[in-house]
Amino acid sequence: MLGLYVHIPFCSAICNYCNFNRGLFDADLKTRYVGALLAEIERAGGTGREAVDTIFFGGGTPSLLDPEEVARIIEACEERFDIGADREVTLEANPETVTTERLAAFRDAGVNRLSFGVQSLRNEELQRLSRLHNADRARAAVAEARSAGFDNLSLDLMMWLPEQSVAQWLESVDGAIVLAPDHLSLYLLEVYPNAPLKDEMARRRTSQAPDEDAAAMYVTALQRLDAAGYSQYEISNVARAGRASRHNLKYWADGEWLGFGCGAHSTRGGVRWKNVSSTDDYVRRLGTGQSTAEDVRRLTPDERLGDALFTGLRLAEGIDLEAVGRRYGVDVWQRFGGELEPFVDEGCLLHEGQRLRLTRRGMLLAHEVMTVFV
Numbered sequence: 001m002l003g004l005y006v007h008i009p010f011c012s013a014i015c016n017y018c019n020f021n022r023g024l025f026d027a028d029l030k031t032r033y034v035g036a037l038l039a040e041i042e043r044a045g046g047t048g049r050e051a052v053d054t055i056f057f058g059g060g061t062p063s064l065l066d067p068e069e070v071a072r073i074i075e076a077c078e079e080r081f082d083i084g085a086d087r088e089v090t091l092e093a094n095p096e097t098v099t100t101e102r103l104a105a106f107r108d109a110g111v112n113r114l115s116f117g118v119q120s121l122r123n124e125e126l127q128r129l130s131r132l133h134n135a136d137r138a139r140a141a142v143a144e145a146r147s148a149g150f151d152n153l154s155l156d157l158m159m160w161l162p163e164q165s166v167a168q169w170l171e172s173v174d175g176a177i178v179l180a181p182d183h184l185s186l187y188l189l190e191v192y193p194n195a196p197l198k199d200e201m202a203r204r205r206t207s208q209a210p211d212e213d214a215a216a217m218y219v220t221a222l223q224r225l226d227a228a229g230y231s232q233y234e235i236s237n238v239a240r241a242g243r244a245s246r247h248n249l250k251y252w253a254d255g256e257w258l259g260f261g262c263g264a265h266s267t268r269g270g271v272r273w274k275n276v277s278s279t280d281d282y283v284r285r286l287g288t289g290q291s292t293a294e295d296v297r298r299l300t301p302d303e304r305l306g307d308a309l310f311t312g313l314r315l316a317e318g319i320d321l322e323a324v325g326r327r328y329g330v331d332v333w334q335r336f337g338g339e340l341e342p343f344v345d346e347g348c349l350l351h352e353g354q355r356l357r358l359t360r361r362g363m364l365l366a367h368e369v370m371t372v373f374v
């Protein structure tokens with residue numbers, strides 16, 4: 001089934017490491033933006049009311065929307081698409097933007113999964129990342145979400161922060177386990193060349209720990225999460241049974257989705273496109289009935305195959321070579337086996353029957369393995 005992604009590009013402050021499509025919150029622009037989103041959803045292409053089972057509000061900081069605005073967007077999706085009762089509706093939320101009342105109102109609006117951008121449970125690190133919340137606010141947000149009735153809760157954590165030691169990182173991991181979320185995403189901080197954090201690190205003469213420490217952070221965190229009853233289903237994601245992100249699985253399991261909002265990407269029927277990135281331009285185009293899509297591209301069969309393999313390998317269960325081969329009419333091992341064999345020999349890849357999957361060691365070198373496919 002189709003997934004719907006809704007981009008909300010507003011933030012209360014801009015974090016010093018951020019490379020997402022976002023800008024500072026502006027109440028007037030937000031109101032006009034929501035109007036534009038409703039218009040884009042209403043005119044979404046295709047015939048009939050297609051089946052949809054996931055909606056994902058990502059950002060930016062979607063929890064800066066009013067719950068009524070979220071409700072209107074979900075209603076617009078319901079009018080345009082056939083969304084089953086067994087739907088997953090995720091809202092990304094920053095801990096400082098929520099209260100029990102607001103969370104209860106988001107739930108009434110139709111949100112049934114929350115993803116909190118916690119990043120760290122050490123105040124010193126949160127300050128260094130210029131985040132607006134502290135560890136206590138993050139813990140309180142989780143308690144508020146539970147008391148508002150959310151039984152599907154995810155936390156994002158970020159490792160390899162400047163000056164962070166392995167032990168310090170594990171404090172956040174252990175602290176997150178105590179909070180008992182249903183799902184966790186673990187990301188490695190990437191310091192982009194033009195990020196203010198990069199200048200700050202140069203000024204303060206700080207750096208990220210050596211690569212071996214980053215590897216230890218990743219592997220040890222996953223071991224602790226294994227022991228706490230989470231199972232890893234993707235390179236950066238673990239979940240309790242039945243709590244994997246159904247929406248995000250569409251990105252990794254060769255699914256299809258439509259993206260609404262500025263900068264949102266869509267993939268459907270072998271065609272990929274992206275909306276204009278600028279919020280103002282997006283609102284203006286919707287206001288004048290113009291298309292918001294750019295970079296519209298029909299993928300070649302080889303690109304589709306490469307993408308299916310590239311993203312499929314991110315999954316812990318890996319790729320079903322026979323199923324992918326059937327779908328794209330190729331013998332995958334015959335085509336790529338020669339280049340993949342050395343990774344199998346090095347213990348990065350497992351080739352068992354028709355399954356090809358990364359080992360944990362391989363997940364650390366995933367990019368090198370995946371480039372075989374593109």
Ligand code: SF4
Pocket residue numbers: 010011013014015018019020022059060061094117
């Ligand atoms: S809250 Fe998220 S999207 Fe907004 S600036 Fe910070 S990292 Fe970027």
